[in-house]
Amino acid sequence: MNQQTASPPLDQRLKTTALQYIMYAVVTLQDSDELMVVPSNWLSQDKRHCYWPPFKSTEKCMEAVENKLNPETEGKPWEKLNIIFLGEYGTFEKAKEGHKEIKEHERSYPLDTVLPGIKRQRLEGSQGMSNNQLHPLPPVTPASISRMSADDKVEIIQMLRDIKSKVQENSTMLKKILKDNTVPEVPSSTCVxxxxxxxxxxxxxxxxxxxxxxxxxxxxxxxxxxxxxxxxxxxxxxxxxxxxxxxxxxxxxxxxxxxxxxxxxxxxxxxxxxxxxxxxxxxxxxxxxxxxxxxxxxxxxxxxxxxxxGGPGHEIPxxxxxxxxxx
DNA sequence: CCGACCCCTGCATTCCTTTA
DNA sequence: TAAAGGAATGCAGGGGTCGG
Incomplete structure (x- = not known):
């Protein structure tokens, strides 16, 4: 009768053992560029996707991470996010350290330079240029300009001129392309x-x-x-x-x-x-x-x-x- | 210029989440 | 559990664009 007090039920023991083998991964959420620590069991096999809990509060999300909640058994459907896998660690603490290191490294060497073409841009609030806009340059303050030599300034002005002419050239080309080649309503046969x-x-x-x-x-x-x-x-x-x-x-x-x-x-x-x-x-x-x-x-x-x-019930094919x- | 079409905006309503 | 606040949605009307 008191066997239960001697050791926990088998399924609970198995669960505990299984949880011990789940590691933590550091990933970048592609949609928001956020660097996150997540349990490895939230990752897809190809490590390109990650499940994310439906909780609104940060605390609950953190709790879910630390407790390695199973994405398939926690009631509400979990979101599947695109990620960039950066590394895996044995414990939450080690993962947090790794997360910190990567963040530091990213600050010194922006991800764009490390992983060209992989890092996606944060799009919230940027409507017009959205996806193809240029990566933001470091802030240019009046102080930093005044420290520049005359040669630097000339060079920058020349670069700006080049950029301007290139933009104009691209705009002309784009206009021409849009005019000649508007997106067809019907996909061409090669598209099918x-x-x-x-x-x-x-x-x-x-x-x-x-x-x-x-x-x-x-x-x-x-x-x-x-x-x-x-x-x-x-x-x-x-x-x-x-x-x-x-x-x-x-x-x-x-x-x-x-x-x-x-x-x-x-x-x-x-x-x-x-x-x-x-x-x-x-x-x-x-x-x-x-x-x-x-x-x-x-x-x-x-x-x-x-x-x-124009005509009730009449559908234009x-x-x-x-x-x-x-x- | 006019009509058709499409998109945007503002407002009201409904639903969901958070908090006490 | 109820109230409050925020988010999502639907709808109507207006404006812009384009072709006839």
């Missing part, structure tokens, strides 16, 4: 990697079928490849191009991001993950991607409104669909 992609989705049945299909990694890759080939320069364009290909306005108005009211939740779809991945290949981060999807879904009704006024649905 597979005849299996039955897009755009028109009904919930289509959505359910696609959700099933997307469980297959190969199919998922095909979708990502196709959707990322649709073009677009700004996050808005990228998402618009993708969403136009993915679902009709009729279906879009039956979704909202969270599934409020009597609408379905778009954020819960595997398809949304695929869209995120596709957008990421075009340098649209998670935040921008979600914002633009939300907007696209909310605009769907107003896009439809004028047409409905989607040109895109006919080219793809015939498969």
């Amino acid at each position: 990697p597979s005849k299996n992609l039955k897009l755009p989705l028109r009904t919930f049945e289509d959505v359910a079928r696609t959700e099933m299909e997307l469980k297959n990694a190969t199919t998922r890759k095909k979708y990502v490849k196709y959707l990322s080939s649709l073009g677009g320069h700004m996050p808005k364009d990228v998402i618009k191009n993708i969403m136009q290909q993915v679902l009709t306005d009729d279906l879009a108005i039956q979704f909202n991001w969270q599934g409020r009211g009597d609408k379905k939740a778009f954020s819960h779809l595997v398809l949304t993950d695929v869209i995120r991945d596709s957008a990421l290949t075009r340098n649209v981060n998670r935040g921008d991607c979600e914002t633009e999807i939300k907007k696209y879904l909310s605009y769907a009704a107003s896009r439809k409104r004028p047409r409905e006024q 989607n040109v895109i669909s006919t080219s793809l649905m015939g498969n």
Whole structure:
């Protein structure tokens, strides 16, 4: 009877032992550039993704990290974030030390110089230039300018002139490209990697079928490849191009991001993950991607409104669909 | 110039999270 | 558990752009 007091139950012992083998990793969250310590069991096998708890408060998140909460068994669904894996440590304390060291190192040698092209930019609050803007230079104070020699100043002015002329040149080229080669409503035949992609989705049945299909990694890759080939320069364009290909306005108005009211939740779809991945290949981060999807879904009704006024129940056939649905 | 289309903004409402 | 505050959403109306 008192065996239980002698030693804890087997499953608890196993759990404790398993927890001891979970290490801690230091990672950079790609969407926010934040350097974080997380339990290794939160990482995906390829160490390119990391689960993140749905808690709002920092304390709870820290608690989850320290207690190595299992991402699959803690009630609410956990977010899956894109990360850059930086290192793994045996204990939380060692990971924190590693985190500190990396942070120090990053301060001396910005990540951009260590990992060119990998570090993504923080996009919150930067709307216009978003993804392609230049990395911020160190702050130039009046004091630092006054310390410069005349040669330095001449050189800087020359550089600024070069940059200006280059920007003008690029602007002219961009204008020409946009004029000659506006993003086509219908993807060219070369953009269609597979005849299996039955897009755009028109009904919930289509959505359910696609959700099933997307469980297959190969199919998922095909979708990502196709959707990322649709073009677009700004996050808005990228998402618009993708969403136009993915679902009709009729279906879009039956979704909202969270599934409020009597609408379905778009954020819960595997398809949304695929869209995120596709957008990421075009340098649209998670935040921008979600914002633009939300907007696209909310605009769907107003896009439809004028047409409905013109003729109730009459749907203008989607040109895109006919080219793809015939498969 | 006009109409169609699309996007944005402001406001009201609903929902969720936090706090006491 | 209820109240308060913030976030998300829906809707209507207005403005910009483009083609006829």
